[in-house]
Amino acid sequence: MNDIEKLRKKIDEIDAEILNLLNQRTELALQIGKVKSQNNDNVYVPHREKAIIERLKSLNTGRFPNNALEATYREIFSASRSLEKPISVAYLGPEGSFGHAASIKHFGSSTNYIPIQPQIDIFIEVESGRADYGVVAIENSLDGGIRETQDMFMESNLQICAEIMMPVSHNLLSNSPAEKVKKIYSHPQPFAQCRNWLRNNFKNAEQIAVSSTSEAAMLAAEEENAAAIASKLAAKLYGVKILYEGIQDRFDNMTRFVVIGKHCGGKSNDDKTSIIFAVKDRVGALCEVLEIFRNHNINLAKIQSRPSRTKPWDYVFFTDLEGHIEDKTVKATLDDLEDRCPFFKFLGSYPRA
Structure with a gap:
């Protein structure tokens, strides 16, 4: 057995141990879930999730990155919730939108997601009980508050349960070679946010505005010599290759999303x-x-x-x-x-x- 095989064998042993511990953790989470059910408590407890993640980050003295640690535990929380009591989350669709990506970042992949249009209907879905929670964009670091969301908070009795910070990162997607791209689809905002890059790299390509970056990805998947400015999630969902990553002109642009529900939670001390x-x-x-x-x-x-x-x-x-x-x-x-x-x-x- 060579050195690589020995190291891989050790990794396999560690993976088996991790799996065993995950199953032990899941059993404990299910016991907690039974108590929550008896007390009619919420399955989703954002302040507890925050406390767990922050405690683990403080304990992390190794090379495993803290952002990967958080993403891993978001998925663990998601899996545990799905076994306790599945929850549904409404977001601004269609699939592959930035709202969809923000929802997955926070709630993980073991969640029932409901794409909704327009954004005001997300509030209606949660108020009616058809969705347990909603994820809505409330603020952009460059453009300020999002009026539509703010106006809905004036009218709605829903409360903010959590916030999600999403870096605005745009990618050029196409199943055609870059030199053959004749037209580019996207929402007007990504076109504006990638203006200089497009001028320097695709100045002769026709820019066609559509209702969402998800629609842009769908069109790029269907048409030859067409591209889209959209997210990596959209590329994955609609089967479009990423030609260029991070094509936005500024890298300090963030969108702040909030989770809305019928009640906010307890203290996390931050x-x-x-x-x-x-x-x-x-x-x-x-x-x-x-x-x-x-x-x-x-x-x-x-x-x-x-x-x-x-x-x-x-x-x-x-x-x-x-x-x-x-x-x-x-x-x-x-x-x-x-x-x-x-x-x-x-x-x-x-x-x-």
């Missing part, structure tokens, strides 16, 4: 709280409200104004702050805001991504 509030129409009203945060020593992660859509030139403020509603200082802050603001809405407390 949390955010999202709220909406309005202020009275008089000089200094916003300063007085911001003083509440300072008095309670609460740090704001984001504050953004949006038209209230109730009357002209009336605005509300979408705000993210550090901490959880179960923290005494956060609860006191929110109570003061509710007393002082003509409009106040709690959107949820959830683990920071």
Whole structure:
């Protein structure tokens, strides 16, 4: 037996041990699932999942990358949930969209996914109980808040359970050689985000806007000499080769997704709280409200104004702050805001991504 065979034999032994431990873990998770069922508790517990991942990262002194560690455990959580009680998650479809990729990143592959269009219908699916949770884009690091989602939070009673950060990474997909590509399909936003790369590499190719990157991948799969700007997931689902990876002009672009459900969860000790509030129409009203945060020593992660859509030139403020509603200082802050603001809405407390 040569050195490689000896090392592979050792890996096989370790793999068998890992499998045995995974099955032991699964049995314990199923026992917990029975208790959850008796207490009518949720199967999906994001603050517990966050705590497990952070604890393991702190213990990880080897070469196994922390991002791979998290992805591995997301799949373990997903498999355990599917055996306890399968959950369904709605996202902005069709299959292969960035919303689909964000959902899989967070909930893993052992989950029932429901592609929905348009995005506002994701809220309806969850409110009606046809889906347990929804995943919606709420903010982009370059373009700011996503109005459609913010408007739905004004109307809906659903809460934010978790957040997912997704780097915006675009790829050129085609089953034809690069030199034969005559037209490129994509959504208008990826075209804008890849403008310089396309000018330098495919300036003569016709750019055709379609409703989604998933549709673009479908068309590229069906047509000769056609390409698409889409995700790696779309390439896999629709059987299109990746000609070029990471063709976006900027590499600091992130989209923030949130998980929506009927209730938010408990503390992870590294949390955010999202709220909406309005202020009275008089000089200094916003300063007085911001003083509440300072008095309670609460740090704001984001504050953004949006038209209230109730009357002209009336605005509300979408705000993210550090901490959880179960923290005494956060609860006191929110109570003061509710007393002082003509409009106040709690959107949820959830683990920071």
